[in-house]
Amino acid sequence: MMGQNVHIRATEILARGKGIAKKVTFDYEAHDGQTVVNTREVYEIDDAVAVIPFDPERGTVLLTRQFRLPAWLSGYRGSLIEACAGKLEGDDPQTRIVHEAEEELGYRLHDLQKAFDLFSSPGNTTETVSCYVALYSPANKVSEGGGLHEEGEHIEVLELPLHAAFNMVETGAIRDAKTVALLQHTQLRFAKSVAAPAFTSGR
Structure with missing residues (x-):
């Protein structure tokens, strides 16, 4: 199995901030038995947690x-629509996401x-995201x-029908x-509560 025999040859710290950017030279045994040597830039950062709350009544x-x-x-020029998420900051995932x-x-x-x-982007970051669904009502x-403005957060809250989010x-x-x-998982988990999404045809 690939990844069982990995040897870190050299590590160079490129930058430190909320995470650590490193240049890592390593070798590993590939599936054909050959030893492969590579150098990759890796961003080590705190793990995260995310949730999509669902209202089964509506x-x-x-x-x-x-x-x-x-x-x-x-090049993207719109604000991103996302699940509620945050860094663990030493907490367990459930405590943090609540x-x-x-x-x-x-x-x-x-x-x-x-x-x-x-893994949020396994080719260049160590971040793992623990993903949850939850229930809510008005x-x-x-x-x-809206988040914490003192931390630079200016978050708009969106409440959408699940089928609209799918579209x-x-x-x-x-x-x-x-x-x-998480939207796909929400649909599968609560399939009896909502109608199947009506996807648009083409773009």
Whole structure:
């Protein structure tokens, strides 16, 4: 199996900030038995957690919309629609995402259920995202949300029918990977509560 025999030959620190950017030279045994030598730039950063809250009575989900500089630098000119998410900062995932949901969405979630873990971009970062679904209702609203302005957060809260969110994936209005995966999981988990999404035809 590839990845069982890995040897780190050299590590160079390129930058330190919220994470650490490194240039790593390593070798590993490939599937054909050959030893492969590579150099890669890796960004070591704190793991994260994300959630999509679902209201089974109304068939709606809560999402966020905010400006993301890396997406803008890549040429995308819209704000990104995403699942509520945040860095763990030393907390366990469930504790952190309940806190993040109150800050960003303004709702106190319940019936939190683990969906899956995923690597956000395994070719260049160590980040793992723990993904959850949860339930909410209008009665669970505790604030207007929006995140912490003192931390540079200016987050718009979106409440959408689940089928509408699916169509936004199809049209490219939602293109954040963790959000796409969590929307699919939400549909599968709560299939009896909502009608199947009506995808648009073509683009």
